[in-house]
Amino acid sequence: MTQSVPRSERASTPRSVDVARLAGVSQKTVSRVFNDEPYVSADVRRRVMAAADELGYRLNSAARALASGRTRSVGVVTLGTALYGPASLLMGIERAVRDAGYALRVVNTLEGDPAGVTGAVESLLDQGVDGIVISEPIDEGAVAVQVDVPVIVLGASPSFVAPRAVTAGVGADLLARVATEHLLDLGHETVHHLAGPQRWFAARDRLDGWRAALAARGRREPAVVEGDWSAASGYAAGRQLAADPGVTAVFAANDDMAIGLIRALAEAGRGVPEEVSVVGFDDIPVAAFVTPPLTTVRQPFDAVAQEGLRLLVHAIEKPEQDLPPANDPPVELVVRASTAQPRSRTIPGRDR
Amino acid sequence: MTQSVPRSERASTPRSVDVARLAGVSQKTVSRVFNDEPYVSADVRRRVMAAADELGYRLNSAARALASGRTRSVGVVTLGTALYGPASLLMGIERAVRDAGYALRVVNTLEGDPAGVTGAVESLLDQGVDGIVISEPIDEGAVAVQVDVPVIVLGASPSFVAPRAVTAGVGADLLARVATEHLLDLGHETVHHLAGPQRWFAARDRLDGWRAALAARGRREPAVVEGDWSAASGYAAGRQLAADPGVTAVFAANDDMAIGLIRALAEAGRGVPEEVSVVGFDDIPVAAFVTPPLTTVRQPFDAVAQEGLRLLVHAIEKPEQDLPPANDPPVELVVRASTAQPRSRTIPGRDR
DNA sequence: ATGAAAGCGCTAACAG
């Protein structure tokens, strides 16, 4: 006999057949109702829903995925840091994914992880996602996997390559350009740059924007100082920059570094903004409340996430169509008290 | 004829039968190899792996989940904020989940979301997770769903109820107690508290710890000022507290609020730490670099996540066994420059 | 507008 109680208890959770039986319809009809398919009379739909409710029925996503070949989920590869930028983007992605009707699976790549992005993507593929978001990646060369689902890279330069991959930009270069121009507009001869780690695309973009702004006005390009995003590295850079009297304006690639920088400057007796102006990047929550309140650039994380997801979902659901045009997210410079005109400008008769 | 080409192209991805055929074994053996089951000869294992490699075979997780009844994934419900604390915890959870061999699915509950935690849990259940982590929840009353998988609540007081739910504590009350005692030890008569929003368990725990510390020494308990975690709310609270000359020490429930508070105090001419000592909570990355460097309490996010996951995995994999004892994560007070002895103590010919 | 039948690719249970 094979009629015996199969697997475990069997008294378990209800399946669609149970609902069908109770509603007096076929199992397929239950499926139709739960998938919002057409050709189900309002009455039947109601009866099915009632039966499902009574039983506490829940669609089995594994069975659904197996039968349909789609998991209705997207995976995101993140850097695994609580840094304000990446964390904000992740939250934006979660929201956008959910709004699009997908579930979200997350895999981090720890810095220094040998498997890196490739390993993370692989793990997502094992899980069977319908699409992949790579958030703020660092440069590790191309991803060495055969990826057969659409991939979108958020916040990387378009040079990031992968099959079926598109890029949706934070446009950090533009933002960096705006920050640099603000300093130039105030009258500074040139602007120094406290860059992020150059393995990060996000850091490189900011460097590019800074460079472009200087070049556009024919200004001298000072040597770049590189930090690691941390306030501590900003502090170290600040000690170095404080020693150079030619430094009157610094654009830091993120707010944490800017804060460390300002502290080092202050300790060295070079007040901000009296002697040196500083612009940060991100507009972290405390930026308006540190001393001095930080002029910074705000990134539109939610907009970037939404935009990226729009493209990804399009690629998933309409594979044969071309991608819709990308919309550029808004740019915002928040001017506070850490930037001012250079001294030589405010007190004309030479420097003070 | 049913022999015609079924579903789509069929030239698609390889399945375990394909691997089996190529390796000259049965399909079940392939399954054995991929599940690291015993009783497979080294030779067969090698052949199977080689065949899988050649074909680019990947286990189909949906089929596996359907057949086994387990998804090998855990879901996490988070608050959807980039605040340092919650974001750090999330990263810790991701790591712990992956280390435990599970995949991670994430659902946020936006503050003010009508569906709330219940909706988030529901969505995780729809996705078919094996276990659920609820991270740093806010109080919405009990979760109104029939949950048939283990649930662990991170950073909530044990009063949070749900079927099969256990709590792994951040032990924020203990940490808050340490912070308060530090201030008392410095000689302050009492300590004011700038609390977080009381709907958050995390905020309540800190309040409790503060209260306990005062009570233990028989100190007067000043009125609590409540903020919303933001530096802006800390600033507002600071303006209020600055007006009260009796305030010589404040314990803020997080660093952001502490920073806003310090700014307001400074603007009101009440220097930190000369006139007022301030302790924060979290040790955010910039805490050491703001002015003055912030004395704060560091939460062991990774340890909490690991500990929580250990319990959850135990509950998933050995449902009939009792939970192992919980290990209390380490406590750390980071003393920097925002705290000092009160003036009245340092000036008179008394102490020192 | 509804139903019947046939898998989706894998693991479980039991033989050998």
Next chain:
DNA sequence: CTGTTAGCGCTTTCAT
């Protein structure tokens, strides 16, 4: 140590 058989609960395809 290895293979056989029977589903897991749903969607697909094709009838009706």
